[in-house]
Amino acid sequence: MTDRAAAGPVLVLGGTAEARALAHELQSREAAFLSSLAGRVQRPRLPVGEVRIGGFGGAEGLAAFIRERGVAAVVDATHPFAATMSANAARACALTRTPLVRLARPGWGDHPDAASWTWVGDHDEARTAAESLGERPFLTTGRQTLGHYAAWSGREVLVRVVERLDEPPPARWTVVLDRGPYAVEGELALLREHRIDVLLTKDSGGSYTAAKLDAARALGMPVVVIGRPAPVTGVAEVDSVAAVLSALSDAGVDVGPAAPA
Numbered sequence: 001m002t003d004r005a006a007a008g009p010v011l012v013l014g015g016t017a018e019a020r021a022l023a024h025e026l027q028s029r030e031a032a033f034l035s036s037l038a039g040r041v042q043r044p045r046l047p048v049g050e051v052r053i054g055g056f057g058g059a060e061g062l063a064a065f066i067r068e069r070g071v072a073a074v075v076d077a078t079h080p081f082a083a084t085m086s087a088n089a090a091r092a093c094a095l096t097r098t099p100l101v102r103l104a105r106p107g108w109g110d111h112p113d114a115a116s117w118t119w120v121g122d123h124d125e126a127r128t129a130a131e132s133l134g135e136r137p138f139l140t141t142g143r144q145t146l147g148h149y150a151a152w153s154g155r156e157v158l159v160r161v162v163e164r165l166d167e168p169p170p171a172r173w174t175v176v177l178d179r180g181p182y183a184v185e186g187e188l189a190l191l192r193e194h195r196i197d198v199l200l201t202k203d204s205g206g207s208y209t210a211a212k213l214d215a216a217r218a219l220g221m222p223v224v225v226i227g228r229p230a231p232v233t234g235v236a237e238v239d240s241v242a243a244v245l246s247a248l249s250d251a252g253v254d255v256g257p258a259a260p261a
């Protein structure tokens with residue numbers, strides 16, 4: 001898999017709870033690692049250990065970073081919708097012959113209500129689907145996606161994002177700044193307070209933001225879910241920290257012994 005001694009740090013591409021959990025585990029094993037964040041949010045939740053912040057400058061920039069730091073392996077633990085970073089990681093690891101593992105939390109396709117949701121391929125489809133299902137949408141698809149919903153500037157829309165928007169939202173939109181984890185009671189209160197009748201979400205998966213789905217079911221509310229981008233071909237994908245450690249060990253990377261319980 002690699003033509004170099006696997007002695008440098010493991011590079012964890014992060015910005016997710018899974019990446020922070022992996023950093024925590026690597027630290028407890030005293031393994032060499034560093035984390036990378038994109039720098040999108042001003043007050044990110046930081047993982048333990050060394051953290052670098054900001055883009056690398058495409059796949060070539062990441063490849064240069066891997067060479068400079070003698071990175072032993074890369075774990076792409078970015079969000080399931082961070083498709084550009086995942087493609088760049090695959091390209092950079094191919095260029096530098098560095099082992100790469102994708103850590104992605106399972107999606108919500110196995111949720112008990114998944115069959116009742118409207119699954120779509122992109123935001124434009126999501127908008128059209130939501131228009132046929134309700135009048136007052138709750139938009140939880142992320143700050144960077146709001147441009148796709150500009151046609152709703154005349155509607156009452158509830159938007160939840162982690163950070164303030166760069167541009168003022170349309171006057172009729174209500175923007176809530178918050179980040180998970182969320183509880184069902186709080187989500188029910190929010191949906192009721194704003195008289196929401198359709199929920200839009202990406203298939204982010206995991207438990208941090210899943211309470212809205214249970215709240216929607218409790219209120220009999222339709223849900224529109226944007227499916228995940230296709231995984232990068234040829235990259236090993238796992239869904240747990242334990243599986244990452246085992247894949248790294250299999251690739252000859254020293255991840256240290258498990259800390260005593």
Ligand code: NAP
Binds near residue numbers: 016
């Ligand atoms: P993206 O579209 O896939 O990536 C765009 C560019 O951002 C990349 O080309 C890279 O810049 C930089 N980048 C992304 N992740 C990076 C990282 N971990 N370290 C250094 N640079 C990174 O990514 P995105 O969807 O905007 O997500 C940005 C970050 O937010 C990711 O870390 C992701 O895990 C986190 N996040 C995303 C979402 C989401 O819904 N997309 C949700 C929660 C958290 P260069 O080309 O210059 O290297």
